Amino acid sequence: MTSSGTRKYEQQRQSAIRSAAAVFAEKGFHGSCTKDIAEHMGIKQGSLYYYFKSKEEALDEVCLYGIQDYVQHMEKIADGDQTFEAKLIATVTSHLSSYREKNEALKVYNDERLYLPSERRRRLKKLGSDYRQRLEGIFENGKESGAIKQSVDCHFAAQAVIGMCNAWGDLIVRDPDLDLFEVIQNCTDLLFNGFTNKS
Amino acid sequence: MTSSGTRKYEQQRQSAIRSAAAVFAEKGFHGSCTKDIAEHMGIKQGSLYYYFKSKEEALDEVCLYGIQDYVQHMEKIADGDQTFEAKLIATVTSHLSSYREKNEALKVYNDERLYLPSERRRRLKKLGSDYRQRLEGIFENGKESGAIKQSVDCHFAAQAVIGMCNAWGDLIVRDPDLDLFEVIQNCTDLLFNGFTNKS
DNA sequence: TTTAACTTCTATAAGTCTATAGAATTTTGC
DNA sequence: GCAAAATTCTATAGACTTATAGAAGTTAAA
Structure with missing residues (x-):
């Protein structure tokens, strides 16, 4: 919940950004859904919101x-x-x-x-x-x-x-x-x- | 219902294509909805389907x-x-x-x-x-x-x-x-x- | 004017998607 | 090994979208 400065948190957040980049690049922002990004990164859709406040923030x-x-x-x-x-x-x-x-x-x-x-x-x-x-x-x-x-x-x-x-x-x-x-x-x-x- | 070759039908279809072009260009295909296109053209969302089978066809x-x-x-x-x-x-x-x-x-x-x-x-x-x-x-x-x-x-x-x-x-x-x-x-x-x- | 064809509208079913809440699990520090 | 913190999960509400059906309104032809 907290945007804590844990090592793992930062790593996973970077991973999330890269996954979002890959998915957005392929399908466009509006063409992709948070489920795609989460799957690309190997977590579940809801978990993504531990790293981003919203899709826009991603x-x-x-x-x-x-x-x-x-x-x-x-x-x-x-x-x-x-x-x-x-x-x-x-x-x-x-x-x-x-x-x-x-x-x-x-x-x-x-x-x-x-x-x-x-x-x-x-x-x-x-x-x-x-x-x-x-x-x-x-x-x-x-x-x-x-x-x-x-x-x-x-x-x-x-x-x-x-x-x-x-x-x-x-x-x-x-x-x-x-x-x-x-x-x-x-x-x-x-x-x-x-x-x-x-x- | 029929894709009839009426004069008005053809004119309106052209108008629909141009409206779709404008809206898609601005917001992207996935970022626009058929309501936007219909409004741009001055008709209601459902009426658009008189001119297109689907959003994809547009x-x-x-x-x-x-x-x-x-x-x-x-x-x-x-x-x-x-x-x-x-x-x-x-x-x-x-x-x-x-x-x-x-x-x-x-x-x-x-x-x-x-x-x-x-x-x-x-x-x-x-x-x-x-x-x-x-x-x-x-x-x-x-x-x-x-x-x-x-x-x-x-x-x-x-x-x-x-x-x-x-x-x-x-x-x-x-x-x-x-x-x-x-x-x-x-x-x-x-x-x-x-x-x-x-x- | 009447009738038939054409065009547009309203209402809605069925599906998808975001974001949240709280439970479950894993990791960390002692 | 235990307790607290951090991470991930499940489930779902609420919003939005496409496409369809059938009613309503408009135009054109006779």
Whole structure:
């Protein structure tokens, strides 16, 4: 009943968050029921409420789990003093690695439809737009330093990178044998040079 | 009771499909109830079943509505005898225009989690992968004709274009004042030349 | 105007799902 | 090994949803 700080409690709560992430990612929040989550984790439906106050709270935890180090990593990249090229490569690498590792929670996080109800969830959503703004800042710096063309629209560029990484991330998740390094290679090459032959 | 071919029946059914698209897009299939759809359309919950056998059938219709001309347009582009550049521009233009017009239905269509149950839905899903394969073919031709670099991975490239268009499409939908032409410009410039300055 | 076909409504059965209460079981500290 | 605390279980109330049946209302044709 108490959210006690027991070792087991914390472990089981983490396990519950991961189970919720898996089930939500597969069927969507409204498509899953607490029974599914409990079964995935190996306990009974009612027992889940020892770890969460509600299904909504489980969702909050999954979203937080999915986004937190993702954004932290971006801050480090953005604040660093590398070149534009290095920062963009680091971003793509971080985004795609994170996708492989926590794709389920990220998938849940990325579902826009879930961001209306709670205040907490709105704050979580803001983390995502922070991420985009940081990336936008990287592009702006790149423009100032002359690394990228003046014609580039930084807002669009950031959106494009994120959209592309998500699309590639899906591929990575579906095909676990796919070489992450190769994907990153392809992705950065497109972003820097485009597809066209310049011979 | 009969799925009669009355004028009014057909009109109301279309209206029901559009309402379903709007509600599903906002709340997700499992997050919406037939009452929401009926209210959006201005009738009572039970009356909806005069137009659909089930909620699932409504979903099928929404998906079909969202994807059909989208794919047809792609076939025309792919089969045409334009240059690689022209085809890619046409693809991006078609994709983004379609997004502005039917984004709700497309959003529903793009939700993977809905593609397990019915045979009909699996066929619909296939239309999406047809689309990607056609685009992949355009890239392959571009490689043969020397328009694009040999190092480009056509499978990834197609996925990248689609992912980027979807991300940009979201922007367009959220900000209706956004100039479609400018977005297309940005998008194609990235795809052809990348961000990097080549001075 | 009358009649038949069409469209919409009301009411509800049957099912599912969340969240809670309290009992039962397991674990921990002494 | 015992008592207290922590964890899990069972059972269920209460709410919500889909889909159906049949009544009521509307439109169209003769």
